[in-house]
Amino acid sequence: MIRTGAQYLESIRDGREVYINGERVRDVPTHPMFKPLVDIRARIYDMQWEARTRDVMTFTQDGEVNGIGNKLPITQEDWWDKRRATDCVLREIGGVVTRVGDETVGEMWSLFDGQDVLNEVDPRFSENIRNHIDKVLHHDPFHVSANTDPKGDRSKPPQAQDPDMLLHVVKETDAGLVVRGAKYETAAAYANQAFTKPTIADWGDSTYSDYAVGFICDLGSPGIKFICRTGFAGQRPAADYPLSSRFDEVEALVIFDDVLIPWENVLFYRHTRAAMFIRATLHRYSAFAFVQRSLAFADMLIGAALFNVRQTGLDTQQAVREKLAQLAVYREGINAHLTAAITLSERSPSGLAMPNQSLLYAGRVLACSQLHEAMHIARELCGGQVCTTPDAASFAHPDTRPWLDKFYTINAEWMADDRRKLLAFARDLLNSDYAGHRLAFQLFAQSPPYAHLAAVYRNFDWDGPLEFVKRSAGLSDTVLSPATRATADRPLARGGDTGTTPRAAE
Incomplete structure (x- = not known):
């Protein structure tokens, strides 16, 4: 069920190890560089309860009130509802914030579309994604995204340099996977969980890989450290900088120092086709x-x-x-x-x-x-x-x-x-x-x-213009036969974004 702003604030007081501007942060919600965005996220939670805004921010299903942003989009009207809710938030706060949950939760819906791919390696993984989508809906966490790694020397494969330059699994245990490496994440220092997935999409000859791992990470887990860039908020008078003093979304290098990921949070592992699928469809929603x-x-x-x-x-x-x-x-x-x-x-x-x-x-x-x-x-x-x-x-x-x-x-x-x-x-x-x-x-x-342009290329209907010119120019039927089409350019599943090389930023 939807939670309040106060419940959200308390949820990120979990002893997490956060550093910014050369200091260890003792209380994230009250630190001047985090407080403005933390307060905005808390305000969004409270908007789901207030009589003036709750109708546009929530929906009721089976007697339970849930947030519109977390709802699986089943109908066209669901998208109009999501658009109205986002507009309501941006008008209420008087500015633009991007990573507050509704943008990033859609990435998991792409995996929901790929359950057949997950079932190829282990049916438990598709069950895990369904459970986590349900958890996001009914527990209302602040959910963000973890994509890009430090990468190191991108002319070399990860195995030929410090392996930690890309997040990878170092051990399997009965309790789950132990992972090591780092990710750049926006808003992670004041969020609850992150959908963590690989950047790399060029797997070479490797059918299975310790780098092909995706999971939901509890951002309060032991072994996680947040090293943040210095924020703009609190540095200059708000009267002179009315936007940067309120809407700065702080990024962090999130260190995974042998972090345990329970099996129920693992969405795919050592399955390069699943890793490529999520990279090819990550942003379809x-x-x-x-x-x-x-x-x-x-x-x-x-x-x-x-x-x-x-x-x-x-x-x-x-x-x-x-x-x-x-x-x-x-x-x-x-x-x-x-x-x-x-x-x-x-x-x-x-x-x-x-x-x-x-x-x-x-x-x-x-x-x-x-x-x-x-x-x-x-x-x-x-x-x-x-x-x-x-x-x-x-x-x-x-x-x-x-x-x-x-x-x-x-x-x-x-x-x-x-x-x-x-x-x-x-x-x-x-x-x-x-x-x-x-x-x-x-x-x-x-x-x-x-990669933006590659996504357009992979989703545009090229057959329409080809058919038009074929008829107009009087070309033979063979020019549009399946054998002559560039099938290699088709995505793994229609509706794909892509990061086709290890150099992809995310």
């Missing part, structure tokens, strides 16, 4: 929530730019309107792909409602590949004052405030304080360390750009 965040980010770009040109009276100029229209086209392109992916949804191998894969992955390429251009257009529209405006303390100091009030007040509607707030918001959105981090995160969070 989770990409939707990821792209939806891109839509919200596009709205933030438009809002900041439009407010600025209206403040300064430039919104009537044709050149400015053309720039705003470019942002609108970017935004509506993302919106169209999301809407069409639901409307033209497909049935998955296990009978789930799967967003139209070609449209979803094409939308992800659009959202990620054009984000830097959209941010630059927004910079142009916000103007040079974004990078030259003094901080909030200067606007408050008695010696400097009169001058700043004079030069930053535009008219009776736009006084200096609102002008400063907008410029601070735009600076944090477009020019700050956080802005650069966000841009890189968006580019690599699910997979690198070449």
